[in-house]
Amino acid sequence: MTTRHQISVTVNGVNYQREVDARLTLADFVRHDLSLGGTHVGCEHGVCGACTILVNGASMRSCLMLAVQADGAELTTVEGLSRNGELHPVQQAFIDRHGLQCGFCTPGFLISTAELLQGNPNPSDDEIADALGGHLCRCTGYQSILESVQLAAQMMREGTIVDAASPAEA
Amino acid sequence: MTTDMNNSLYELPTESPRFVGQQVRRIEDPALVSGSVEFIDNVTLPGMLHAAILRCPHPHARIVSIDTTAARQLPGVVAVLTGEDVKRWCNPVVTAPEGWGAYCLAVDKARFVGEPVMAIAATDRYIAEDACELVEVEYEVLPAVPDAPAAIAADSPLLFENQNSNVMLQRVYDWGEVEPLFERADHIVRETFRWNRVGANPMETFGCISQWNLADNSLTCRGSYQTPSFMVLGRSASLNLPSNKVRIIAHPHGGSFGGKGGPRGTDISALLSRKAGGRPVKYIEDRAEYLLAGGGQSWDRYYEAALAVMADGTVTGLKVKLLDDQGAGAEGYGTISVAKPLAAFTGPYRIQAAQYDLTVVATNRAPTFAYRGYGPPPHNLVLETLMDSAARELGIDSAEIRRRNYIQPEQFPYTIPSGNEYDSGNYPEVLARALQMADYEALRAQQQTARDEGRYLGIGVVSTVEPGVFDWNAYRTAGVQGVGVPEGARVNFDMLGQVTVTVGFALEGQGQYTVAAQVVADYFGLEMDAVRVVCASSDAAPPHFGPGGSRVGVALTGAVLGACHKIAEKFRRVGAVLLQCEPDDLELAGGAVRMRERPEAQLGLADLAGTMLARSDLLPPDMDPHPGATHVWTPPGRTEPDEQGRCKSYLTAANATHVVLVEVDPDTGVTEILKYVIVDDCGTRLNPANVEGQVQGGVAQGVGAALLEQYVYTEDGQPLVSTFADYLMPTLHEVPITQKGAVVTPSPFTPLGAKGCGEGSIHITPAAVICAINDALQPLGVKVRETPASPSRIWNLIREAGT
Ligand code: FES
Numbered sequence: 025m026t027t028r029h030q031i032s033v034t035v036n037g038v039n040y041q042r043e044v045d046a047r048l049t050l051a052d053f054v055r056h057d058l059s060l061g062g063t064h065v066g067c068e069h070g071v072c073g074a075c076t077i078l079v080n081g082a083s084m085r086s087c088l089m090l091a092v093q094a095d096g097a098e099l100t101t102v103e104g105l106s107r108n109g110e111l112h113p114v115q116q117a118f119i120d121r122h123g124l125q126c127g128f129c130t131p132g133f134l135i136s137t138a139e140l141l142q143g144n145p146n147p148s149d150d151e152i153a154d155a156l157g158g159h160l161c162r163c164t165g166y167q168s169i170l171e172s173v174q175l176a177a178q179m180m181r182e183g184t185i186v187d188a189a190s191p192a193e194a
Numbered sequence: 195m196t197t198d199m200n201n202s203l204y205e206l207p208t209e210s211p212r213f214v215g216q217q218v219r220r221i222e223d224p225a226l227v228s229g230s231v232e233f234i235d236n237v238t239l240p241g242m243l244h245a246a247i248l249r250c251p252h253p254h255a256r257i258v259s260i261d262t263t264a265a266r267q268l269p270g271v272v273a274v275l276t277g278e279d280v281k282r283w284c285n286p287v288v289t290a291p292e293g294w295g296a297y298c299l300a301v302d303k304a305r306f307v308g309e310p311v312m313a314i315a316a317t318d319r320y321i322a323e324d325a326c327e328l329v330e331v332e333y334e335v336l337p338a339v340p341d342a343p344a345a346i347a348a349d350s351p352l353l354f355e356n357q358n359s360n361v362m363l364q365r366v367y368d369w370g371e372v373e374p375l376f377e378r379a380d381h382i383v384r385e386t387f388r389w390n391r392v393g394a395n396p397m398e399t400f401g402c403i404s405q406w407n408l409a410d411n412s413l414t415c416r417g418s419y420q421t422p423s424f425m426v427l428g429r430s431a432s433l434n435l436p437s438n439k440v441r442i443i444a445h446p447h448g449g450s451f452g453g454k455g456g457p458r459g460t461d462i463s464a465l466l467s468r469k470a471g472g473r474p475v476k477y478i479e480d481r482a483e484y485l486l487a488g489g490g491q492s493w494d495r496y497y498e499a500a501l502a503v504m505a506d507g508t509v510t511g512l513k514v515k516l517l518d519d520q521g522a523g524a525e526g527y528g529t530i531s532v533a534k535p536l537a538a539f540t541g542p543y544r545i546q547a548a549q550y551d552l553t554v555v556a557t558n559r560a561p562t563f564a565y566r567g568y569g570p571p572p573h574n575l576v577l578e579t580l581m582d583s584a585a586r587e588l589g590i591d592s593a594e595i596r597r598r599n600y601i602q603p604e605q606f607p608y609t610i611p612s613g614n615e616y617d618s619g620n621y622p623e624v625l626a627r628a629l630q631m632a633d634y635e636a637l638r639a640q641q642q643t644a645r646d647e648g649r650y651l652g653i654g655v656v657s658t659v660e661p662g663v664f665d666w667n668a669y670r671t672a673g674v675q676g677v678g679v680p681e682g683a684r685v686n687f688d689m690l691g692q693v694t695v696t697v698g699f700a701l702e703g704q705g706q707y708t709v710a711a712q713v714v715a716d717y718f719g720l721e722m723d724a725v726r727v728v729c730a731s732s733d734a735a736p737p738h739f740g741p742g743g744s745r746v747g748v749a750l751t752g753a754v755l756g757a758c759h760k761i762a763e764k765f766r767r768v769g770a771v772l773l774q775c776e777p778d779d780l781e782l783a784g785g786a787v788r789m790r791e792r793p794e795a796q797l798g799l800a801d802l803a804g805t806m807l808a809r810s811d812l813l814p815p816d817m818d819p820h821p822g823a824t825h826v827w828t829p830p831g832r833t834e835p836d837e838q839g840r841c842k843s844y845l846t847a848a849n850a851t852h853v854v855l856v857e858v859d860p861d862t863g864v865t866e867i868l869k870y871v872i873v874d875d876c877g878t879r880l881n882p883a884n885v886e887g888q889v890q891g892g893v894a895q896g897v898g899a900a901l902l903e904q905y906v907y908t909e910d911g912q913p914l915v916s917t918f919a920d921y922l923m924p925t926l927h928e929v930p931i932t933q934k935g936a937v938v939t940p941s942p943f944t945p946l947g948a949k950g951c952g953e954g955s956i957h958i959t960p961a962a963v964i965c966a967i968n969d970a971l972q973p974l975g976v977k978v979r980e981t982p983a984s985p986s987r988i989w990n991l992i993r994e995a996g997t
């Protein structure tokens with residue numbers, strides 16, 4: 025009922041060769057075929073943004089793409105943000121500013137924030153809202169997310185990670 | 195801190211806690227930002243199958259036949275479940291009030307669009323869904339009951355044939371002498387309201403993996419469960435299993451807000467597993483299923499209400515008449531949401547008497563469920579709009595009329611007409627702070643200037659009491675029995691002095707594990723990251739309920755403190771042996787047990803725990819050698835409801851005032867929130883960042899309910915909402931960045947003085963926004979009386995008024 029295709033994708037620097045159904049979504053492929061469960065699925069119709077990943081450096085909703093469309097692409101998922109066991113500044117900033125509650129929407133926000141700050145190290149509040157206004161979060165009310173993005177931008181500009189060990193000043 | 199529980203059991207053995215009360219980072223977060231948390235859909239079990247559910251497309255229909263022949267032949271299909279199986283094996287779900295529950299799959303007839311009709315387990319979800327498309331169901335469409343007014347019409351079709359009408363509940367509560375107060379009133383203000391359905395919509399829908407063990411006829415369900423112990427009881431009843439043969443393993447989940455759903459999906463996947471020879475069956479609800487028929491619809495209400503007011507602005511009486519649409523039965527415990535307002539019926543005001551005239555009906559809409567706030571948000575919209583109407587009629591400022599009617603700080607504990615007792619508060623101070631932060635007078639001036647320019651600015655000033663730490667007794671109206679809600683925690687030291695706290699509920703976002711770690715770390719002088727907090731399965735956890743009704747911060751603190759206290763007693767006994775003194779000579783301080791008189795004589799906690807587990811020869815002969823303890827906390831002083839539903843129910847009463855400035859564009863009907871100020875008082879703030887997160891998250895949901903969200907149904911009962919393009923969730927563009935302030939009046943009744951704080955914002959944000967809109971629209975002579983105040987609704991009101 026559906027044709028199968030051989031694809032090759034690089035995810036977080038690792039190459040995978042798989043045979044997949046034509047109809048398999050990229051989200052399901054990453055989550056279930058590759059067991060990278062950090063990419064979450066909140067709506068499967070392109071509205072919530074939880075499934076956002078980077079495809080060749082640009083953010084995409086992986087629920088709206090088919091795995092076969094990613095053949096030959098380089099993908100980055102939330103699992104690929106940290107380097108050598110160190111959290112990415114965006115991840116650290118979300119912890120420091122309480123930018124998450126349940127954390128289900130968070131991987132999508134982290135990916136879009138990383139993309140935003142890559143191109144714009146000092147975004148205004150409006151630019152942040154433009155970049156993240158298409159992501160839904162039902163828990164936080166967004167204020168702490170906005171503050172997290174501002175902090176992440178500052179950390180990345182200054183090349184510092186604010187001391188993660190002192191809880192009292194989070 | 196005074197406490198009527200009056201013992202050191204609920205205090206920290208330190209004057210200067212390092213973590214409690216501080217804005218600490220959450221221990222939950224590193225895993226969450228790394229994408230390594232085991233949400234249920236990340237879990238795969240050996241041999242696991244995947245379920246898909248076929249759902250009814252009609253609001254009300256008899257099932258004539260189901261032909262599954264073609265579906266069964268599809269390669270990959272392993273099990274098929276229909277109403278016939280369910281009728282043989284199951285019971286309808288238990289409801290409150292009794293007798294309004296359905297089976298997990300429609301048996302004989304379906305009562306709402308999206309009701310499960312049959313289900314299939316297959317080797318993957320894609321195949322399971324393909325198979326559902328091959329099933330042929332013949333329906334005989336029945337006349338539908340599309341809404342609450344239709345449900346009480348004389349010739350209304352019956353939803354439940356075991357009942358003789360569609361009315362689940364009807365009664366009038368009279369608290370005090372209401373009628374004489376209305377007769378004596380100088381003014382009577384009346385309003386009608388329509389609150390349309392909204393709901394929880396956590397970003398993760400419900401999911402589970404059920405496995406029926408055919409050898410011993412027991413069931414294990416892993417899933418995104420908010421209340422595992424409740425799930426056990428429900429499954430036991432619906433699946434005819436002894437309760438000790440149902441085991442729930444709760445996974446961290448992506449939000450819940452009361453509206454996660456789950457009973458039907460669990461029962462269906464459990465029965466599919468039974469039919470598939472015991473293979474595990476995963477069911478992940480998709481968003482369309484959630485929106486149509488999941489646990490995400492709440493509060494579908496028609497109100498008529500009146501306020502008795504004296505010439506000086508004193509409000510003396512409140513009457514509320516509610517017609518509430520529960521949808522197709524009471525399976526989601528949405529009925530409780532008509533009962534909860536009793537816990538704060540008259541809000542923060544000294545209203546002497548009140549009347550609640552209640553009619554709760556079944557219709558062919560989806561069954562309603564709990565949603566954060568659980569009923570008060572619409573009730574508070576009614577009360578606060580009436581307060582504004584009274585102010586307008588008397589020519590009193592809207593902040594001033596509230597100030598004149600507040601319960602005063604010295605009146606606590608204060609019993610309200612509907613019976614609950616408020617623990618403490620300082621409402622005038624909260625209002626004063628909010629007005630000051632908002633620069634209220636400047637806002638009024640700005641409004642006047644704008645009016646002169648032909649722009650429509652409005653200000654809402656509203657106050658609320660948030661009942662916190664729920665108790666079952668609050669819900670007697672809906673037929674719920676019981677007093678007290680136990681919450682347990684087990685705190686264990688291992689042989690090396692490392693600490694693990696075991697609770698019975700999974701993470702869902704409020705940061706409760708962090709609170710447990712804060713308390714334990716401060717109690718024993720440890721670092722927070724030395725404390726591990728884990729969730730045990732339902733059969734291994736201490737008695738628990740988990741999050742709900744703004745309780746778990748307070749309840750968990752009580753449970754953890756109680757357990758720590760028991761351990762400290764044991765450590766003192768062991769220390770007394772080793773230091774050759776009496777236990778009373780010893781105290782716990784700075785991570786050690788030491789002699790009060792000679793602090794340098796001390797023993798580390800690891801030494802004490804190690805001695806207990808590895809040197810029994812040194813212990814007193816009757817000593818329990820376990821360096822750990824379990825404590826189960828339940829709210830103190832709760833009472834049995836009287837015949838009018840009056841009792842001490844919710845333990846705490848947090849308070850907040852919101853001040854909001856909006857601008858309404860009369861040409862488009864669009865509302866823009868220009869300023870939003872919140873001052874709240876939830877007693878001791880255990881982790882201020884958590885509190886702010888709860889406050890802001892509630893604002894977002896409240897703004898959604900006020901301006902955007904609605905489950906739309908057609909006149910024949912067809913739902914029009916099945917995607918997030920139809921159900922509009924607020925984004926970063928719509929939710930205001932708020933200015934927040936705090937007043938701290940500790941609760942005299944709770945551990946450490948904290949009050950429940952998870953729901954206060956959603957309780958009052960809809961009222962704040964709608965009151966502000968109505969203030970803006972006043973010059974146009976129109977008033978919003980239906981939620982959400984969408985652009986089209988406002989635009990139509992203005993057009994109809996011809997201004
Ligand atoms: S899951 Fe892809 S946008 Fe919601």
Ligand code: FES
Pocket residue numbers: 123124125126127128129130160161162163164397448449703
């Ligand atoms: S943190 Fe829960 S949805 Fe965003």
